[in-house]
């Protein structure tokens with residue numbers, strides 16, 4: 001579910017690694033410290049890791065390097081093809097999304113970078129409720145993504161992007177489902193997690209939730 005943006009990724013797949021490397025001026029700030037953000041998510045993950053929205057496999061590569069077992073989920077065939085070739089068969093990347101995916105019996109960490117905003121808030125709530133069935137006490141959800149401290153901060157970011165002439169970015173911020181930290185905090189706490197948020201750049205925060 002939340003697959004309405006897949007066509008965009010079929011298109012973007014070939015130039016995606018250039019974008020994260022800072023080649024697209026509109027998205028430079030979004031991907032500022034990209035490598036550090038992926039490293040930081042990797043540092044927080046342990047055991048059997050379920051990764052959503054693998055993309056071209058940049059986070060997966062780091063998780064595998066750390067010696068973790070990774071089950072990768074990616075809905076875009078073009079992205080999957082690049083990830084599989086980059087990872088040279090070291091793990092399986094299968095079709096699925098944040099809500100509808102082949103369920104492993106049990107996992108220790110559920111991770112994702114730059115992808116959770118493809119779900120509406122209602123879908124996010126449903127996904128988080130489901131993850132509780134896969135994690136034991138002490139298990140973690142670690143997601144890095146664009147999110148805002150308030151709805152007003154989100155609105156300001158759209159205006160700032162427009163004023164800078166970043167019309168693709170402004171459109172993206174307006175049409176995808178960027179949420180707020182208070183919303184995520186409320187949903188995670190209601191589902192029995194202790195959660196903290198760390199800011200990485202003007203857009204991206206790391207959300208780390210531990211199951212109590």
Ligand SMILES: C[S@@+](CC[C@H](N)C(=O)[O-])C[C@H]1O[C@@H](n2cnc3c(N)ncnc32)[C@H](O)[C@@H]1O
Nearest residue numbers: 001002009053054055076097098113114115118
């Ligand atoms: C911006 S890319 C991020 C890729 C990678 N995680 C990274 O950090 O570079 C977003 C990825 O999420 C995937 N995606 C889109 N909708 C999704 C959904 N509903 N469930 C899981 N992944 C989704 C896209 O196909 C794309 O590969």
